[in-house]
Amino acid sequence: MTFLRLEExxxxxxxxxxxxxxxxxxxxxxxxxxxxxxxxxxxxAIERLVREMxxxxxxxxxxxxxxxxxxxxxxxxxxxxxxxxxxxTVEVVTSLDQAIAACLLAFTRPGEGVAVHTPCYxxxxxxxxxxxxRLHPLPLVETRDGFAPDGDVSLPADVRxxxxxxxxxxxxxxLTREELDAVKTLAARHDLVVISDEIHADLTLDGAHIPLASxxxxxxxRVVTLTSASKxxxxxxxxxxxxxxxxPGLQNRFLQTIARSLxxxxxxxxVDATEAAWEQGDDWLAxxxxxxxxxxxxxxxxxxxxPGARMIPGEATxxxxxxxxxxxxNRIPYDVLDEAGVRTMAGAMFDPAAxxxxxxxxxxxxxxxxxxxxxxVSAFRR
Numbered sequence: 001m002t003f004l005r006l007e008e009x010x011x012x013x014x015x016x017x018x019x020x021x022x023x024x025x026x027x028x029x030x031x032x033x034x035x036x037x038x039x040x041x042x043x044x045a046i047e048r049l050v051r052e053m054x055x056x057x058x059x060x061x062x063x064x065x066x067x068x069x070x071x072x073x074x075x076x077x078x079x080x081x082x083x084x085x086x087x088x089t090v091e092v093v094t095s096l097d098q099a100i101a102a103c104l105l106a107f108t109r110p111g112e113g114v115a116v117h118t119p120c121y122x123x124x125x126x127x128x129x130x131x132x133x134r135l136h137p138l139p140l141v142e143t144r145d146g147f148a149p150d151g152d153v154s155l156p157a158d159v160r161x162x163x164x165x166x167x168x169x170x171x172x173x174x175l176t177r178e179e180l181d182a183v184k185t186l187a188a189r190h191d192l193v194v195i196s197d198e199i200h201a202d203l204t205l206d207g208a209h210i211p212l213a214s215x216x217x218x219x220x221x222r223v224v225t226l227t228s229a230s231k232x233x234x235x236x237x238x239x240x241x242x243x244x245x246x247x248p249g250l251q252n253r254f255l256q257t258i259a260r261s262l263x264x265x266x267x268x269x270x271v272d273a274t275e276a277a278w279e280q281g282d283d284w285l286a287x288x289x290x291x292x293x294x295x296x297x298x299x300x301x302x303x304x305x306x307p308g309a310r311m312i313p314g315e316a317t318x319x320x321x322x323x324x325x326x327x328x329x330n331r332i333p334y335d336v337l338d339e340a341g342v343r344t345m346a347g348a349m350f351d352p353a354a355x356x357x358x359x360x361x362x363x364x365x366x367x368x369x370x371x372x373x374x375x376x377v378s379a380f381r382r
Contacts, residue, residue: 006035006365016237018361026341027372032169034234034318034363036288038273041280042233045272058268065271066092073227073242076278080202083214085225085244089251093263094239094270096226097123100163100195103224103243104131106257107193113159115192117149119321119350119357121169134158137351140171146312147171147321151182155190162192167200167209170350170359171321172314174207180215188218193250196225199241202232202285205293206315213246221247224254231317232285233277240270292318295362295369302373306380318363321347325356327380333358340379342372 011019018035022028037043049055060068070090077085093099100123108114110132116124118137128135136159140147147168164183166175175183187194196212213223228241245251266274296313299320303311308326324333332355334346347357360376362369 006368008368011035011364011368022343023341026338026343027368027375028343029361029364029372030343030345030359032231032317032319032361033236034288034361035365035368036234036291036363038234039277039281039284041276041284042235042273045276046269049269049272055268058271060271060275065265065268066090069240069242069266069271069274072275072278073244077211081209081211081214083211085211085213089245089248091243091245091251091254091260091263092266093241093243094266096197096199096228096241097127098263099224099226099241099243100124100197101127101131102258102263103193103195103254104128104133104161106254108133108160111158112161113156115155115159115162117165117168119170119347119354120163121165121197122349124163124165139351140168140173142312146173146315148173149175149179149182151179153186155186155192159190160192161195162187163195163197164212165197166212167198167204167314167316169200169317170319170345171312172205172317172319174204174209174315176207177210180210180212183212184215184217184219187222192222194219194223196223198225198227199231200317201227202229203289203292203318204316205289205296209316213244219246221250224250229274229277229281232288233273233281235270235273235277238267238270238273240266240274291366292363295364295366296320298366298369298373299360299362302377305377309380318361320360320362321357322360323357324380328356333380336379337376340375342375342379 018028018031018033058065069092070087074085074087077083113134113136114128115136115138118139141150201209213225223246225244230236300313303309310323328336337344344358344360347354
């Protein structure tokens with residue numbers, strides 16, 4: 001478990017957003033990136049490319065890089081989730097935000113509505129606005145077990161798409177089969193294309209992830225599944241993601257508007273790292289999941305020490321969605337924590353009505369996490 005022994009000086013020397021954009025006296029718990037490096041197999045794949053100076057036009061497997069990624073994605077889905085995903089209906093991208101923007105342009109028109117469960121990953125909102133579409137919020141309902149979609153909603157006629165995030169960012173919920181069946185019914189009733197962002201699927205801490213497209217039936221002509229190795233294996237800077245269309249017809253609809261050449265191609269580092277992660281990284285990932293469970297529980301314990309604070313432990317991801325509205329004395333909790341030297345993400349970034357919340361990234365060493373939690377508890381108990 002040497003990759004879990006994290007030295008603060010080394011982390012602060014990294015040139016990534018998480019640490020580089022955080023004041024030297026503060027600790028970062030904001031952007032969705034872990035501190036755990038990458039699996040040894042990923043490091044070896046990168047080092048091989050560098051050692052052999054293998055930077056030419058790449059060929060992998062029997063064909064193109066994109067075809068190779070599609071084949072490895074299909075293999076991964078079958079092995080990890082028991083889902084037979086057709087590699088022929090895969091498009092490879094460098095960014096899932098790019099994929100969402102392309103889907104918005106392909107399947108909706110300017111001014112039409114796009115349903116999103118809120119609170120939501122901030123780029124969902126930004127991409128909808130950037131493409132001149134209209135966000136139609138579907139507020140999650142807080143239950144004893146976590147945040148859940150309202151299974152009995154009706155949508156305006158101009159809503160043409162649902163962007164689903166499962167496992168959910170920022171709450172960490174993993175939707176059950178029954179909840180996914182309700183999504184399936186909603187999509188069929190309103191004839192929606194569903195963009196299912198499943199980038200955190202490998203980071204379940206409790207329960208099991210079910211790919212939406214695996215439900216079939218009414219979903220066969222309407223689901224675009226998005227995923228990447230980037231979150232689970234900590235390689236977001238290597239830029240390799242996947243769009244899987246639930247049918248050739250849906251893929252053809254997309255390609256009638258978005259030329260394949262506009263999607264670009266992933267670079268050789270991203271492809272080889274993704275393959276290594278999916279094929280050889282699961283033992284590393286299992287250790288990481290154990291640490292994340294412990295860290296999540298440490299956060300929950302710390303929150304319980306703050307009078308009025310609330311947190312429903314998430315079932316996936318490495319983010320905690322913490323309600324601090326009752327203990328911040330009419331101040332924005334993000335500001336209180338920022339002054340205490342803990343940089344989080346403000347709840348209002350995920351939902352304008354959630355300014356009493358923060359999203360807290362706990363994917364670091366236990367020692368660094370304890371320092372952040374000590375600062376947080378002290379800030380709200382003064």
